[in-house]
Each structure stands twice: as structure tokens, then as C-alpha cells.
Amino acid sequence: MIRLQPRDLAALRWVGEQYAVRLDILQRLLGRGAQQATAVAGQVGDSSARRVVRRWQQARLVQARKFFFASPEWVWLTRHGLRQLHLPYRFWAPTVGALPHLHQINAVRLLLEQQAELSLAWQSERRLRQVHLQPAGLHLPDGEAHLANGEVVAVEVERTPKSRRRLAQILDRLGARYSGVWFFVTPQSRRAVAAAIGAQHARFHLYPLAQVPLAEGEP
Numbered sequence: 001m002i003r004l005q006p007r008d009l010a011a012l013r014w015v016g017e018q019y020a021v022r023l024d025i026l027q028r029l030l031g032r033g034a035q036q037a038t039a040v041a042g043q044v045g046d047s048s049a050r051r052v053v054r055r056w057q058q059a060r061l062v063q064a065r066k067f068f069f070a071s072p073e074w075v076w077l078t079r080h081g082l083r084q085l086h087l088p089y090r091f092w093a094p095t096v097g098a099l100p101h102l103h104q105i106n107a108v109r110l111l112l113e114q115q116a117e118l119s120l121a122w123q124s125e126r127r128l129r130q131v132h133l134q135p136a137g138l139h140l141p142d143g144e145a146h147l148a149n150g151e152v153v154a155v156e157v158e159r160t161p162k163s164r165r166r167l168a169q170i171l172d173r174l175g176a177r178y179s180g181v182w183f184f185v186t187p188q189s190r191r192a193v194a195a196a197i198g199a200q201h202a203r204f205h206l207y208p209l210a211q212v213p214l215a216e217g218e219p
Helices: 006-017 023-032 046-058 079-084 096-116 125-132 164-177 187-197
Strands: 062-065 074-077 121-124 143-146 152-158 180-185 204-208
Touching: 006 023, 006 046, 006 074, 006 079, 006 125, 023 046, 023 074, 023 096, 046 062, 096 121, 096 143, 096 152, 121 125, 125 143, 152 164, 152 187, 164 180, 164 187, 180 187, 187 204
Parallel strands: 152 180, 180 204
Antiparallel strands: 062 074, 121 143, 143 152
């Protein structure tokens, strides 16, 4: 039987909230709660993260798998892990098509939490779906950023261009519900999102996804 430390619990809950995380993201999550100095500030080494994952696997809390040849493995909670952490989510297993977008959302959340220095709380799309029980077809953001001033901002990661009609529907829905929307865009999606926003720059903001650490490259 393994004994979980506070940093284990924090990282496991983060993984559960985000469906799954890649090992390099997990290195930074574990680095937040490291009790000793690490070679790279704010993150544990690759081998240390792998040892933690193996401990979690022995306790049947997570599964791990390498999906892409030149990319780190992914980690997600088992049904047993979800129950042990009292997370109210249905079991979810990764699919190859979902991982690139999911990884970029994880990288954006990690960056925002680091920049906010604990003044930001994140609500994941998985959590929002559980709370709001949205009917199929209704759009939920990739996450909510709850700021220290009480403002709640929707966060969207746009990897590929959407149709003008679909973007208009998303902006209408998010604009009616949130005080602001932060779009993290690729060069491919930027033009379409900017055109949809038009003159509404006071509430809708664009940020280059390329400036988010870990977001670019292989999934």
C-alpha cells in the first residue's frame, strides 16, 4: 500500500479535472509540491515523474500509455482512482484525436495558474460539464478562469479554423455569460477568430498559443 503525499493528491486531482495529462505537464505539477530543490526550478525530472506514475499505477489510481513515437506518455485516472479521489466524473480513456487539443488546454491552464500566483482558480471543461449538464450541441468553454477580483473569464483554445457561423454562435453564447473571453490561437485560426470578434476587443482577447510553454510541437 502506498502513502500519498499532498503533492500526489493535488497532481492527481489536476489530472482528473483535465481528463489526462502528458508527462511533461505532470513534471511541472509535481514540481509545485516538491519538498527539495529540483535541478530545473518548478519541475521534477523525467525519471522522478515516471517513478511517481509507477507508484500510482501500483495503487491502481492511474493508467499510462505512450501514444506518439516522439512524445511523452500520457496519464489518466482509472475508475478506482476517480472513486478514491471523490471526483464525480465518468471514466474517460484518451483517444488519439483528442490529445493535441487537450494538451494545449493543459499547457494554457498551467501557464495561467503560474502567472496568477494563486490568485486564479480554474474550472475545467470536465467540471463545467458535470455541473451544468449541458445538452448535446451547446458550447462550453475549455475552461473558466476565476480571478481574484471576482471576474470570471472563459478560456478557449482554437487550434484550427472554425466556420464563421460556428464562431458567431460560440461568441454569442460566451459573451452572454462571461465578462470576458480569452482566445489562445494558432496562426491558422487567428484570422477567423479575429474576424468573428470584430470591434468587440474590450471583452474578447487574442493570445498566441505559440507563446505558451509546451503548447507547440508534437501532442
